[in-house]
Amino acid sequence: MANEEQAPPINQILHGDCVEILQGLPEGSVDLIFADPPYNLQLSGELWRPNMTRVDAVDDDWDKFPSFAAYDEFTQAWLSACRRALKPNGSIWVMGSYHNIFRLGAMLQDLDFWILNDVVWIKTNPMPNFRGVRFTNAHETLIWAARSKDSKYTFNHHAMKALNDDKQMRSDWTLPICTGEERIKIEGRKAHPTQKPEGLLYRIILASSNPGDLVLDPFFGTGTTGAVAKRLHRNWMGIERDDGYVEIASRRIEAIRVNAYEEAVFDVSDRKRKAPRVAFSRLLELGLIQAGQQLFFRKDRECVAKVKPDGNLLIDGFEGSIHQSARHLSDGGPCNGWDHWYYEDKDGQLQPVDVLREQLRAGLGKQE
Numbered sequence: 001m002a003n004e005e006q007a008p009p010i011n012q013i014l015h016g017d018c019v020e021i022l023q024g025l026p027e028g029s030v031d032l033i034f035a036d037p038p039y040n041l042q043l044s045g046e047l048w049r050p051n052m053t054r055v056d057a058v059d060d061d062w063d064k065f066p067s068f069a070a071y072d073e074f075t076q077a078w079l080s081a082c083r084r085a086l087k088p089n090g091s092i093w094v095m096g097s098y099h100n101i102f103r104l105g106a107m108l109q110d111l112d113f114w115i116l117n118d119v120v121w122i123k124t125n126p127m128p129n130f131r132g133v134r135f136t137n138a139h140e141t142l143i144w145a146a147r148s149k150d151s152k153y154t155f156n157h158h159a160m161k162a163l164n165d166d167k168q169m170r171s172d173w174t175l176p177i178c179t180g181e182e183r184i185k186i187e188g189r190k191a192h193p194t195q196k197p198e199g200l201l202y203r204i205i206l207a208s209s210n211p212g213d214l215v216l217d218p219f220f221g222t223g224t225t226g227a228v229a230k231r232l233h234r235n236w237m238g239i240e241r242d243d244g245y246v247e248i249a250s251r252r253i254e255a256i257r258v259n260a261y262e263e264a265v266f267d268v269s270d271r272k273r274k275a276p277r278v279a280f281s282r283l284l285e286l287g288l289i290q291a292g293q294q295l296f297f298r299k300d301r302e303c304v305a306k307v308k309p310d311g312n313l314l315i316d317g318f319e320g321s322i323h324q325s326a327r328h329l330s331d332g333g334p335c336n337g338w339d340h341w342y343y344e345d346k347d348g349q350l351q352p353v354d355v356l357r358e359q360l361r362a363g364l365g366k367q368e
Helices: 018-024 068-085 101-110 157-163 198-208 224-231 243-254 280-285 322-329 354-367
Strands: 012-015 030-035 086-096 114-123 139-146 172-175 214-217 235-240 294-297 300-307 313-315 318-320 341-344 350-352
Touching (some): 018 235, 030 068, 030 198, 068 086, 068 101, 086 198, 101 114, 101 139, 157 198, 172 198, 214 224, 224 235, 224 243, 280 354, 294 322, 313 322, 318 322, 322 341, 350 354
Parallel strands (some): 012 235, 030 214, 114 172, 214 235
Antiparallel strands (some): 114 139, 294 300, 294 341, 300 313, 313 318
C-alpha cells in the first residue's frame, strides 16, 4: 500500500525523534499542528533569586545547541517534515520567545508557509528579571500559519468571538502561566520546565480545528495538547523522545473522561460558511422577492431601494448588488447586504432578507 493511502496513527504517543517520525507519517494526513520547540535559550551558569534560592530554569540538554547554525538546521528539518504531514488546508501554530521566534518566522516563510497571525501571549504572572538588567520578559509569541497561500484553513471566528464576550478576539491573549494544580510535579518539582497552560491550547485548538480533526504535537512533553484535544473531541497525536515525559503524558490523558460527543454541542464551526451559496437573484427567480419591490436599509422605512429584475438594487441613482448598495450607504465600510436589507412580510413586519435565504437553504437541505 502506498504511503499516502495509509491511515495515520491517532490518539497515541509516538516515542522517538520527531523528524524521523514526521517523515514516516502519511503525507497530507494532519489537520492542525501545534509546536512548542526548544527555544535555544543559551543559558550559562545558574540563576539565583535575591533571597539566594536557585531559579528552576530551563537547562535541559534538549534545549542546548552548539550554534545558531545547528539550531537552524534542526528547525528547518522539523518544519519541513511538518509541512509534508499537513493537509493542503491545514495550519500550524509555533511558539517561542525572543531567543528563537524570529528565526522560526523566517524559516516558515522560506518554506512557503503563509503566515496568518502572530499572537502575543501576555503572562499575568511572569517570572521577574532577578538581576534587574533587563525588562521582565512577560510574554511569548505564537505564529499561526497556513500550509500555503491557497490553503482554505479552518478558523472558527464566531466561536472565538463568543469566547471573548461577543467581541472579536484580538491577537493579544492575557493568560496565566501554568501553576497550581495544573502544574504537574514529581516529588515537589516541576515535571517539565516549560509546561504550557491548557487555556492557551484550548483557544488554539478551538479556533483552528473541528471535531474529528487530527491535531499533532511534535514536542509533546507532558501532553497538554493531547489532553485539550481529547476534551474537545479532536483526534490527537504526540511525538516525544523522553521516556519520562511519555509516561507522564500517557497517564494524564488516560485519566481524562470526556462527555459523549454531540455534534450540536461540540461543533462550533460557522455553519453559514458551510451552507450552500445562494445568489440574491435566486430569490427573484423563485418569487420570494419581486422585481420592483421595496427593500429597507437597516429597518429604516425612509431609506428605500427598489429591486431591479436582475437582482441589483436602485437607490437615489446608485445601482448595485445588495452588498454594493449597503456599502454605498455605509460610506464604503464593510457591509453584508443579507443582514442589512429588510423586506416587509405579509403581516407588515420588517424582516432581513437573510430569512428568505435561510428558507431556501432549508429547502435545498431537504432535497439532499
